[in-house]
Amino acid sequence: MFRAGSRCMVELPMATHLIAQRRAFQTENLASDTFTKATHDRAARTSKALRFIQALDPVDRKAVASMLRVDHSGEIAANTIYEAQADVFGYRGQIPTKNLVLDMWENEKKHLQAASTMLDDYRTRPSALVPVWALAGRVLGGFTALLGEKSAMACTEAVETAIGEHYDDQLQHLSEIQQKLAKTYTGEQMKELEESLDLLRNVLVEFRDDELEHLDTAVEHDSQQAPAHALLSAVVEYGCKGAIEIAKRI
Numbered sequence: 692m693f694r695a696g697s698r699c700m701v702e703l704p705m706a707t708h709l710i711a712q713r714r715a716f717q718t719e720n721l722a723s724d725t726f727t728k729a730t731h732d733r734a735a736r737t738s739k740a741l742r743f744i745q746a747l748d749p750v751d752r753k754a755v756a757s758m759l760r761v762d763h764s765g766e767i768a769a770n771t772i773y774e775a776q777a778d779v780f781g782y783r784g785q786i787p788t789k790n791l792v793l794d795m796w797e798n799e800k801k802h803l804q805a806a807s808t809m810l811d812d813y814r815t816r817p818s819a820l821v822p823v824w825a826l827a828g829r830v831l832g833g834f835t836a837l838l839g840e841k842s843a844m845a846c847t848e849a850v851e852t853a854i855g856e857h858y859d860d861q862l863q864h865l866s867e868i869q870q871k872l873a874k875t876y877t878g879e880q881m882k883e884l885e886e887s888l889d890l891l892r893n894v895l896v897e898f899r900d901d902e903l904e905h906l907d908t909a910v911e912h913d914s915q916q917a918p919a920h921a922l923l924s925a926v927v928e929y930g931c932k933g934a935i936e937i938a939k940r941i
Contacts, residue, residue: 722893723805726812733812740812743887746876751868755891756815757939758861762898763810764818764938765854766803768828772850773799775832776843788840795847795908798901805894818938827934831927842923844914849927851906857935858899865892 725736744752773796780789810817818824835846869888876884917923 722890722897723801725890726805726808726894727801737812739883739887741814743884744813746872746880746884747868748871751871754864755868756813758864758895759806759809759813759815760818761857761935761938762861762895763803763806764821764824764934765857766799766806767821768824768831768934769799769850769854770796770803771825771828772832772846775829776836776846779833779836780840780843785840788843791908791912792843795905798905802898802901809894819941820938824934824938831930835923838918841913841917844909844912845917845920845923846927847909848906848914849924850931851902851909852924853928853931853935854902855899855906857932858895858902861895862892862899865895 744755747755773792777789777792777796780786780792809815831846832843836843865888869885872884872888873881914920
Protein backbone atom coordinates (compact mmCIF):
# COMPACT_ATOMS: atom_id res chain seq x y z
CA MET A 692 0.00 0.00 0.00
CA PHE A 693 1.21 3.53 -0.79
CA ARG A 694 0.84 6.05 1.97
CA ALA A 695 0.91 9.80 2.41
CA GLY A 696 4.23 11.38 1.61
CA SER A 697 5.26 8.38 -0.45
CA ARG A 698 6.88 8.99 -3.78
CA CYS A 699 7.74 5.38 -4.48
CA MET A 700 8.52 4.96 -8.15
CA VAL A 701 8.03 1.20 -8.38
CA GLU A 702 7.38 0.19 -11.95
CA LEU A 703 3.73 -0.71 -12.26
CA PRO A 704 2.63 -2.95 -15.13
CA MET A 705 0.40 -1.40 -17.72
CA ALA A 706 -2.92 -2.86 -16.72
CA THR A 707 -5.72 -1.27 -18.68
CA HIS A 708 -8.19 -3.81 -17.32
CA LEU A 709 -7.77 -2.31 -13.86
CA ILE A 710 -9.58 0.83 -14.99
CA ALA A 711 -12.73 -1.23 -15.47
CA GLN A 712 -12.64 -2.53 -11.88
CA ARG A 713 -15.15 -1.00 -9.48
CA ARG A 714 -13.67 -0.33 -6.06
CA ALA A 715 -15.92 -1.06 -3.11
CA PHE A 716 -15.10 1.67 -0.62
CA GLN A 717 -16.61 1.10 2.82
CA THR A 718 -19.23 3.69 3.73
CA GLU A 719 -21.25 2.00 6.50
CA ASN A 720 -20.70 1.11 10.17
CA LEU A 721 -18.03 3.75 10.63
CA ALA A 722 -17.29 6.51 13.15
CA SER A 723 -18.74 9.13 10.81
CA ASP A 724 -22.14 7.39 11.07
CA THR A 725 -22.51 9.22 14.38
CA PHE A 726 -22.77 12.46 12.39
CA THR A 727 -24.69 11.16 9.37
CA LYS A 728 -27.32 8.77 10.73
CA ALA A 729 -30.62 10.08 12.07
CA THR A 730 -30.69 7.21 14.58
CA HIS A 731 -28.00 8.90 16.68
CA ASP A 732 -29.07 11.28 19.46
CA ARG A 733 -27.94 14.61 18.07
CA ALA A 734 -28.98 16.67 21.07
CA ALA A 735 -26.88 14.56 23.46
CA ARG A 736 -23.96 14.54 21.05
CA THR A 737 -24.05 18.31 20.58
CA SER A 738 -24.24 18.86 24.32
CA LYS A 739 -21.13 16.72 24.81
CA ALA A 740 -19.35 18.51 21.99
CA LEU A 741 -20.01 21.90 23.55
CA ARG A 742 -18.84 20.75 26.98
CA PHE A 743 -15.68 19.44 25.33
CA ILE A 744 -15.04 22.76 23.58
CA GLN A 745 -15.66 24.71 26.78
CA ALA A 746 -13.14 22.54 28.64
CA LEU A 747 -10.34 23.55 26.27
CA ASP A 748 -8.08 26.51 26.78
CA PRO A 749 -8.51 29.35 24.23
CA VAL A 750 -5.58 28.20 22.09
CA ASP A 751 -6.83 24.62 21.78
CA ARG A 752 -10.42 25.78 21.30
CA LYS A 753 -9.26 27.84 18.35
CA ALA A 754 -7.20 24.90 17.04
CA VAL A 755 -10.15 22.49 17.08
CA ALA A 756 -12.37 25.05 15.34
CA SER A 757 -9.63 25.48 12.73
CA MET A 758 -9.42 21.69 12.22
CA LEU A 759 -13.14 21.41 11.60
CA ARG A 760 -13.20 24.41 9.27
CA VAL A 761 -10.26 23.14 7.21
CA ASP A 762 -11.67 19.63 6.96
CA HIS A 763 -15.04 20.93 5.79
CA SER A 764 -13.31 23.13 3.19
CA GLY A 765 -11.24 20.17 2.02
CA GLU A 766 -14.32 18.01 1.59
CA ILE A 767 -16.01 20.75 -0.43
CA ALA A 768 -13.01 20.82 -2.78
CA ALA A 769 -12.71 17.02 -2.95
CA ASN A 770 -16.36 16.67 -3.91
CA THR A 771 -16.10 19.21 -6.71
CA ILE A 772 -12.84 17.66 -7.98
CA TYR A 773 -14.44 14.25 -8.36
CA GLU A 774 -17.69 15.70 -9.67
CA ALA A 775 -15.83 17.58 -12.42
CA GLN A 776 -13.73 14.56 -13.33
CA ALA A 777 -16.81 12.35 -13.54
CA ASP A 778 -18.50 14.93 -15.79
CA VAL A 779 -15.54 15.07 -18.17
CA PHE A 780 -15.07 11.31 -18.39
CA GLY A 781 -18.82 10.83 -18.83
CA TYR A 782 -18.90 13.40 -21.64
CA ARG A 783 -16.00 11.64 -23.33
CA GLY A 784 -17.68 8.25 -23.01
CA GLN A 785 -14.93 6.91 -20.75
CA ILE A 786 -17.45 5.14 -18.57
CA PRO A 787 -15.14 2.74 -16.67
CA THR A 788 -12.97 5.67 -15.56
CA LYS A 789 -16.06 7.71 -14.70
CA ASN A 790 -17.30 4.83 -12.53
CA LEU A 791 -13.96 4.62 -10.72
CA VAL A 792 -14.14 8.33 -9.94
CA LEU A 793 -17.77 8.00 -8.83
CA ASP A 794 -16.77 5.28 -6.37
CA MET A 795 -14.25 7.61 -4.73
CA TRP A 796 -16.74 10.45 -4.82
CA GLU A 797 -19.20 8.38 -2.76
CA ASN A 798 -16.65 8.39 0.09
CA GLU A 799 -16.24 12.14 -0.18
CA LYS A 800 -19.99 12.76 -0.11
CA LYS A 801 -20.24 11.06 3.26
CA HIS A 802 -17.15 12.92 4.50
CA LEU A 803 -18.79 16.22 3.56
CA GLN A 804 -22.05 15.33 5.26
CA ALA A 805 -20.20 14.43 8.46
CA ALA A 806 -17.94 17.49 8.29
CA SER A 807 -20.95 19.79 7.85
CA THR A 808 -22.72 18.28 10.84
CA MET A 809 -19.58 18.55 12.95
CA LEU A 810 -19.37 22.27 12.21
CA ASP A 811 -22.90 22.65 13.55
CA ASP A 812 -22.31 20.45 16.60
CA TYR A 813 -19.16 22.30 17.60
CA ARG A 814 -20.66 25.71 16.80
CA THR A 815 -17.87 26.42 14.33
CA ARG A 816 -18.28 28.65 11.31
CA PRO A 817 -17.31 27.35 7.87
CA SER A 818 -14.58 29.02 5.88
CA ALA A 819 -15.62 32.33 4.35
CA LEU A 820 -14.02 31.08 1.15
CA VAL A 821 -16.21 28.01 0.61
CA PRO A 822 -17.28 29.23 -2.87
CA VAL A 823 -13.59 29.64 -3.77
CA TRP A 824 -12.74 26.09 -2.63
CA ALA A 825 -15.69 24.72 -4.60
CA LEU A 826 -14.64 26.58 -7.75
CA ALA A 827 -10.98 25.63 -7.32
CA GLY A 828 -11.91 21.97 -6.96
CA ARG A 829 -14.05 22.04 -10.05
CA VAL A 830 -11.36 23.75 -12.13
CA LEU A 831 -8.66 21.37 -10.91
CA GLY A 832 -10.79 18.29 -11.44
CA GLY A 833 -11.98 19.33 -14.87
CA PHE A 834 -8.54 20.41 -16.06
CA THR A 835 -6.75 17.23 -14.97
CA ALA A 836 -9.50 15.05 -16.45
CA LEU A 837 -9.16 16.87 -19.77
CA LEU A 838 -5.44 16.02 -19.68
CA GLY A 839 -6.36 12.34 -19.50
CA GLU A 840 -6.98 9.43 -17.13
CA LYS A 841 -3.43 9.27 -15.79
CA SER A 842 -3.33 13.00 -15.09
CA ALA A 843 -6.64 12.77 -13.23
CA MET A 844 -5.18 9.96 -11.14
CA ALA A 845 -2.01 12.04 -10.56
CA CYS A 846 -4.25 14.81 -9.24
CA THR A 847 -5.85 12.37 -6.81
CA GLU A 848 -2.45 11.07 -5.73
CA ALA A 849 -1.13 14.56 -5.02
CA VAL A 850 -4.26 15.82 -3.26
CA GLU A 851 -4.58 12.75 -1.06
CA THR A 852 -0.89 12.83 -0.17
CA ALA A 853 -1.25 16.38 1.16
CA ILE A 854 -4.52 15.62 2.93
CA GLY A 855 -3.21 12.41 4.49
CA GLU A 856 -0.29 14.30 5.98
CA HIS A 857 -2.66 17.00 7.20
CA TYR A 858 -4.89 14.50 9.00
CA ASP A 859 -1.81 13.00 10.67
CA ASP A 860 -0.91 16.46 11.95
CA GLN A 861 -4.42 16.92 13.31
CA LEU A 862 -4.34 13.56 15.07
CA GLN A 863 -1.03 14.47 16.68
CA HIS A 864 -2.55 17.73 17.91
CA LEU A 865 -5.51 15.86 19.42
CA SER A 866 -3.08 13.64 21.34
CA GLU A 867 -1.42 16.75 22.73
CA ILE A 868 -4.80 18.17 23.73
CA GLN A 869 -5.66 14.95 25.55
CA GLN A 870 -2.43 15.12 27.54
CA LYS A 871 -3.18 18.71 28.56
CA LEU A 872 -6.75 17.86 29.62
CA ALA A 873 -5.49 14.96 31.72
CA LYS A 874 -3.52 17.44 33.82
CA THR A 875 -6.66 19.41 34.65
CA TYR A 876 -9.60 16.98 34.71
CA THR A 877 -10.17 13.61 36.38
CA GLY A 878 -12.91 11.08 37.02
CA GLU A 879 -16.22 11.19 35.19
CA GLN A 880 -15.50 14.60 33.70
CA MET A 881 -12.29 13.39 32.10
CA LYS A 882 -14.03 10.23 30.93
CA GLU A 883 -16.65 12.27 29.08
CA LEU A 884 -13.99 14.52 27.55
CA GLU A 885 -12.06 11.46 26.38
CA GLU A 886 -15.24 10.08 24.78
CA SER A 887 -15.59 13.29 22.78
CA LEU A 888 -11.90 13.20 21.86
CA ASP A 889 -12.10 9.56 20.84
CA LEU A 890 -15.09 10.22 18.58
CA LEU A 891 -13.34 13.14 16.91
CA ARG A 892 -10.12 11.14 16.58
CA ASN A 893 -11.91 8.11 15.10
CA VAL A 894 -13.66 10.24 12.48
CA LEU A 895 -10.34 11.82 11.46
CA VAL A 896 -8.68 8.38 11.26
CA GLU A 897 -11.55 7.17 9.07
CA PHE A 898 -11.25 10.18 6.78
CA ARG A 899 -7.47 9.84 6.58
CA ASP A 900 -7.62 6.14 5.76
CA ASP A 901 -10.23 6.73 3.07
CA GLU A 902 -8.04 9.42 1.49
CA LEU A 903 -5.02 7.13 1.55
CA GLU A 904 -7.12 4.38 -0.04
CA HIS A 905 -7.91 6.84 -2.83
CA LEU A 906 -4.18 7.55 -3.11
CA ASP A 907 -3.47 3.83 -3.48
CA THR A 908 -6.21 3.53 -6.08
CA ALA A 909 -4.69 6.38 -8.09
CA VAL A 910 -1.23 4.78 -8.05
CA GLU A 911 -2.71 1.43 -9.07
CA HIS A 912 -4.27 3.20 -12.03
CA ASP A 913 -1.01 4.60 -13.38
CA SER A 914 -0.96 8.05 -11.78
CA GLN A 915 2.83 8.02 -11.75
CA GLN A 916 2.90 7.51 -15.50
CA ALA A 917 1.09 10.78 -16.15
CA PRO A 918 2.90 13.29 -18.39
CA ALA A 919 4.96 15.71 -16.27
CA HIS A 920 3.95 13.75 -13.19
CA ALA A 921 6.50 15.36 -10.87
CA LEU A 922 5.54 18.90 -11.91
CA LEU A 923 1.80 18.26 -11.74
CA SER A 924 2.13 16.59 -8.35
CA ALA A 925 4.23 19.42 -6.93
CA VAL A 926 1.84 22.12 -8.14
CA VAL A 927 -1.25 20.33 -6.80
CA GLU A 928 0.37 19.37 -3.49
CA TYR A 929 1.68 22.84 -2.74
CA GLY A 930 -1.64 24.31 -3.79
CA CYS A 931 -3.43 22.05 -1.31
CA LYS A 932 -1.05 22.97 1.50
CA GLY A 933 -1.52 26.65 0.75
CA ALA A 934 -5.29 26.27 0.76
CA ILE A 935 -5.12 24.48 4.12
CA GLU A 936 -3.22 27.37 5.68
CA ILE A 937 -5.68 29.91 4.29
CA ALA A 938 -8.75 27.94 5.42
CA LYS A 939 -7.34 27.75 8.94
CA ARG A 940 -7.65 31.51 9.19
CA ILE A 941 -10.43 32.59 6.86
